[in-house]
Amino acid sequence: MTPHEHPAHHPLADGFLMRRRYGNCIDGQEQAPRSEAWLPVVDPATGMHIADAPDSGAADVDAAVAAARRAFTDSAWTRLRPADREQMLYRLSQLIEEHGDELSAIETLQSGKLRSIARAVDVGGGAEFVRYMAGWATKLEGQTLQPSIGFPPGVQYHTWTRREAVGVVAAVVPWNFPLAIALWKVAPALAAGCTVVLKPSPETPLTALRLAELALAAGIPPGVLNVVCGAGATGAALCGHPGIDKISFTGSTATGKAIGRAATENMARVTLELGGKSPLIVLGDCDVERAAMGAAMGIFFHQGQVCTAGSRVYVQRRIFEPVVAALAQIAQGMKIGSGFDPETQIGPVVSSRHLDRVLGHLDRARAEGARVLTGGERSGTAGCFIAPTVLVDVHAGMQVVREEVFGPVVTAMPFDDVDEVVRLANDSPYGLAASVWSNDLSAVHRLIPRLQAGTVWVNCHNMLDNNLPLGGYKQSGVGRDLGRAAVEGCTELKSVCMAV
Ligand SMILES: NC(=O)c1ccc[n+]([C@@H]2O[C@H](COP(=O)([O-])OP(=O)(O)OC[C@H]3O[C@@H](n4cnc5c(N)ncnc54)[C@H](O)[C@@H]3O)[C@@H](O)[C@H]2O)c1
């Protein structure tokens, strides 16, 4: 097959997508899976089968973990200075940016996301985060502490702590921001001096494989970043592997719990970034148009496939009707189409399986009595498109209010006073994020500590910052991505006590 015959070839994909089959990246080499099994990668906008990636088995996972272990214990990587790791990460960030057109085209093809989002978040945000983490390689520090030991009399002690790389990190990531979230795991691990086995989602393996090639081009030694592709069984084999020191996972709460149990068996350290059902709270003093636009962006960004999506909107009763009417009008006017079309505002959801899952939520919501203000159904008959949906007449007991839909679906409820909205907002097993919309500074400050959420945004939503830790309260997870917390999460804290 010549490049131009390849059905998925996109001129901006720069050659990487001219192939049909991809191997894993283990020890710096592309390797066909020992399992000899493959999974299709499908463009959700067209249904076109664009490539096959490995469905790796236990032997592939063993090989990748062994390569990562060798690289961690006995390779050029271990002899590098932090400043050398900083340089390599910096070079990697440059390469990601230089290949931004290609990477964003691959991302749009495999996940359907808007090219502008792939460019801004996965590529631009991802590269910036790698650069930010490069800086941390040289800034990890322990503490010198005042010793309190007084025994035996006359002996003095010098006591301090040091941070050391935790070892081999398993990074297991979802399909919603495949490159960005992979980098949120890989960059802190490498900054700390760890080595990594990355397992991308079976829906979106291609940017992870390209990342492994770019890491080698950046001078990161073979074996330091390995990629094994596959589905849940591959992830389970990796997370249950005794050679893994730390698991950094982003995905659903159900999978996170299974991983937590597997990690306990080997006492592997964990960071678990899990699901969410984030409340977006609009106080009565808000400007109606601004609040409606904020709510629309909070839920419809990336078709609602964002773990922090503002999927439960609570509006103070005196402005409920106009805010919800304006929100529905914005939803109705959004242009649905291919992620490659610069006019598109709503692309497809990631797969036909996910399309069915979201439509199932909508059917159940209607059956439970929710009223559809706009949307509520599939858009068109080809591709995985769902019309942006606003649901009202909902209550806290409904499935659509309690469960993560992970699609362009928002529920809107009125509230009368702040105590009531605090109760409603916190009435969830999740606690990932929340936003408050108001110009009443006192009210906002009083509300922030009452919300059980890892992140609270004020007059904005979904705004991530490399310096700000990201993670959840309650069943939204354990540990934090981003910020200093992410790199420290890839270290062990060693205490030293020296008799002098
Ligand atoms: N908290 C966050 O920062 C954050 C960010 C993005 C997405 N998410 C969550 O991710 C979910 C959507 O992504 P998804 O559908 O890919 O999630 P998922 O849990 O189905 O899969 C995530 C990853 O785990 C792998 N996996 C599946 N079963 C496994 C097992 N038993 N052991 C090890 N690995 C396994 C998958 O192959 C995939 O790579 C949503 O619930 C969303 O809220 C959370």
Ligand SMILES: O=S(=O)(O)c1ccc(CO)cc1
């Ligand atoms: O919470 S996540 O789904 O990981 C996520 C990714 C990107 C952005 C960009 O604003 C927000 C949330």
